[in-house]
Amino acid sequence: QKEVEQNSGPLSVPEGAIASLNCTYSDRGSQSFFWYRQYSGKSPELIMSIYSNGDKEDGRFTAQLNKASQYVSLLIRDSQPSDSATYLCAVPQTGANNLFFGTGTRLTVIP
Amino acid sequence: KAGVTQTPRYLIKTRGQQVTLSCSPISGHRSVSWYQQTPGQGLQFLFEYFSETQRNKGNFPGRFSGRQFSNSRSEMNVSTLELGDSALYLCASTPRGGAETQYFGPGTRLLVL
Numbered sequence: 764q765k766e767v768e769q770n771s772g773p774l775s776v777p778e779g780a781i782a783s784l785n786c787t788y789s790d791r792g793s794q795s796f797f798w799y800r801q802y803s804g805k806s807p808e809l810i811m812s813i814y815s816n817g818d819k820e821d822g823r824f825t826a827q828l829n830k831a832s833q834y835v836s837l838l839i840r841d842s843q844p845s846d847s848a849t850y851l852c853a854v855p856q857t858g859a860n861n862l863f864f865g866t867g868t869r870l871t872v873i874p
Numbered sequence: 875k876a877g878v879t880q881t882p883r884y885l886i887k888t889r890g891q892q893v894t895l896s897c898s899p900i901s902g903h904r905s906v907s908w909y910q911q912t913p914g915q916g917l918q919f920l921f922e923y924f925s926e927t928q929r930n931k932g933n934f935p936g937r938f939s940g941r942q943f944s945n946s947r948s949e950m951n952v953s954t955l956e957l958g959d960s961a962l963y964l965c966a967s968t969p970r971g972g973a974e975t976q977y978f979g980p981g982t983r984l985l986v987l
Contacts, residue, residue, distance in 0.1 A: 797975070806964055806978040807917070851917065859922075859930045861907055862976060866916035 766790060769852050769865035777873050782839040784868050786852030789833070796835045797862065798826060799851040807851055811837060842872040876901065878967050878979035886985045892953040895982045899946050899967030906948040907976065908940060911962040920963075923948050924970070952984075960986045 769786050776782045788796075795814050799807035813819045813826040813835065825838040839846055849867040856863055879898045887893050899906050908920040919932040923942035940950040946967075952959055962983050966976035 806981050808978070809975050812975065856919075856930075860905060860924070861919040861922050861930050861932070863919070864909075864917035 766856070766863040767852055767854055767865040769868050771866055771868060773869040773871060775871045775873055776842050778842060778844060780842050780872075782842045782846065782870055782872070784837040784839075784850050784852075784870065786835045786837075786865055787833055788835070788852075788854050788863075790854065790857055791830075791833065792857045793830075793833075793854045795855055796826070796828060797853040798824075798835075798837045799853060799864075801849045801851060801867065803848070839870075842870075844872045844874050847871050878965060878977055880963075880965055880979040880982050882982060883980065884983050884985075886987065887955050888987050889955055889957060891955050892951060893955060893984060894949055894951045895963055895965075895984075897948045897950075897965035897967075897979055899948070899965075900977055903967035903969050903977070904946055905968045905970055906942060906946065907966045907968075908948070908950050909964045909966065910934075911964060911981075912960075917964070920950065955986045957986050960984060 767788050798811040800810045801807040811826040813828045816828050819826045823840045827836045849869045851867045852865040853862040881896045905924045907922040909917050911917045921940050922930040926942045937953045942948045962981045964978050964981045966978045968974040
């Protein structure tokens with residue numbers, strides 16, 4: 764089982780809709796979780812981090828964490844065409860200093 | 875504060891050659907990690923350096939190596955290049971490493987012919 768799994772998509776939503784991106788992880792000891800956004804031809808950039816069960820909101824983005832289910836999600840409200848990108852979920856390797864990344868979900872927001 | 879820089883941005887090599895990529899972290903950041911990104915495998919961790927010491931290594935063959943200098947700049951080297959080494963190589967820096975935000979450089983795109 765891979766450390767981090769994501770639905771690779773692609774996911775298409777109309778402008779103004781809610782985009783829902785999901786990620787599961789295998790290490791129950793994971794304490795922190797990150798969502799990165801990567802535009803085509805660019806490097807990943809952090810958009811959200813979450814450490815506690817529940818929701819964390821930042822503008823139009825909400826990260827949701829359920830440690831019991833080993834599940835983390837990212838909701839993008841009022842999706843904009845500029846949100847079209849690949850979204851990567853990442854968790855740190857326990858006891859080490861690197862991140863495990865999912866393969867990413869490609870999101871397209873249709874105007 | 876300047877971001878992470880990587881040189882060169884693009885490289886074309888042939889099988890069997892070797893290549894050296896360079897990464898300069900954000901000023902004050904002491905940890906540098908390297909990742910390989912391919913369409914099929916996604917982002918995969920290569921190794922991490924902190925204060926000139928390799929602290930962690932991913933599951934890559936010994937042809938992949940790296941080092942870090944006293945000013946925290948890092949280089950990675952790939953010897954005896956194979957076609958499958960064609961990828962985007964990204965480095966990321968953090969102040970201390972660990973479960974912290976990783977700031978990525980623009981990457982070096984390597985094409986092996």
